[in-house]
Amino acid sequence: MELTINGSRHQVDVEPDTPLLWVLRDTLGMTGTKYGCGLAQCGACTVLIDGQAVRSCVTPVESVGAAAVTTIEAVTETPVGRKVVEAWVDRQVPQCGYCQSGQVMAATALLMQNPRPTDADIAAAMVNLCRCGTYNAISAAVRRAAQA
Incomplete structure (x- = not known):
């Protein structure tokens, strides 16, 4: 799967239903986005997808598609x-x-x-x-x- 994160293309080999948060933190080493509750309630995992605030802990990586993801590392x-x-x-x-x-x-x-x-x-x-x-x-x- 290919993702655009902080303006760079990244190839990741993960299950399609893997939450974006874990792809960012564990696969790509971008640890600025935090895990809080895992239920999209607290917002510690908020990233921007095409400029919209999204809770990455419940966003399956497959749903990102060609959208641009921005994390705190590049804000x-x-x-x-x-x-x-x-x-x-x-x-x-x-x-x-x-x-x-x-x-x-x-x-x-x-x-x-x-x-x-x-x-x-x-x-x-x-x-x-x-x-x-x-x-x-x-x-x-x-x-x-x-x-x-």
């Missing part, structure tokens, strides 16, 4: 992703940091689709879980990135 290669990461640093969002790659990917997808989100838009899009409770800092960073 700063886009202007929007770079603004999000800069805002995350500026607002000092992470505490433990475990969920942050998924949070950054969700915020990037939001701002790619809606460059000037309202607070309601941010609340609706930023549904990934953060056990440290950094939701206010996350919202502030999304607003900061939108203003940049």
Whole structure:
């Protein structure tokens, strides 16, 4: 199976129903995308597929097809992703940091689709879980990135 991940083509020999998360982490060694719950509930595994935020823990690799996958390893290669990461640093969002790659990917997808989100838009899009409770800092960073 051939995948386009972070702008590069990768040939992988995995079962078609293997979750994309495990292809990224175990087959390709891209460990920035995290395993959280395995049920698409927490969002730690969020990646972008053709610019859409997707929970990779429940996405069969065969469903990716020719779509472009972007992971946290390459998010700063886009202007929007770079603004999000800069805002995350500026607002000092992470505490433990475990969920942050998924949070950054969700915020990037939001701002790619809606460059000037309202607070309601941010609340609706930023549904990934953060056990440290950094939701206010996350919202502030999304607003900061939108203003940049």
